[in-house]
Amino acid sequence: MKKRNIKIIWSNNNETFVSEGDDWFSAAEKAGLEIPSGCLTGSCGACEIDVNGNTVRACVSDIKSNKKSLLKVSLTSDPFWEN
Numbered sequence: 757m758k759k760r761n762i763k764i765i766w767s768n769n770n771e772t773f774v775s776e777g778d779d780w781f782s783a784a785e786k787a788g789l790e791i792p793s794g795c796l797t798g799s800c801g802a803c804e805i806d807v808n809g810n811t812v813r814a815c816v817s818d819i820k821s822n823k824k825s826l827l828k829v830s831l832t833s834d835p836f837w838e839n
């Protein structure tokens with residue numbers, strides 16, 4: 757069993773613990789958030805999130821730890837994808 761030793765603080769102030777290599781969509785769902793998606797191949801940018809100040813495309817990235825094992829995540833929004 758993988759050790760859930762990475763703490764994520766989400767934009768809704770929920771905190772979850774995940775393992776290195778977990779996927780962003782499931783992690784966000786556990787925090788009560790939904791990451792938008794589009795192509796799921798890394799080309800459209802709909803799933804971009806901000807992780808400790810760096811933009812990450814959630815559909816082509818796994819969760820990676822840093823030295824502190826603490827990630828602060830916010831969802832970016834693109835007016836193109838909003839209703």
Ligand code: FES
Pocket residue numbers: 792793794795796797798799800801802803804813814815816
């Ligand atoms: S869903 Fe299109 S880049 Fe992730």
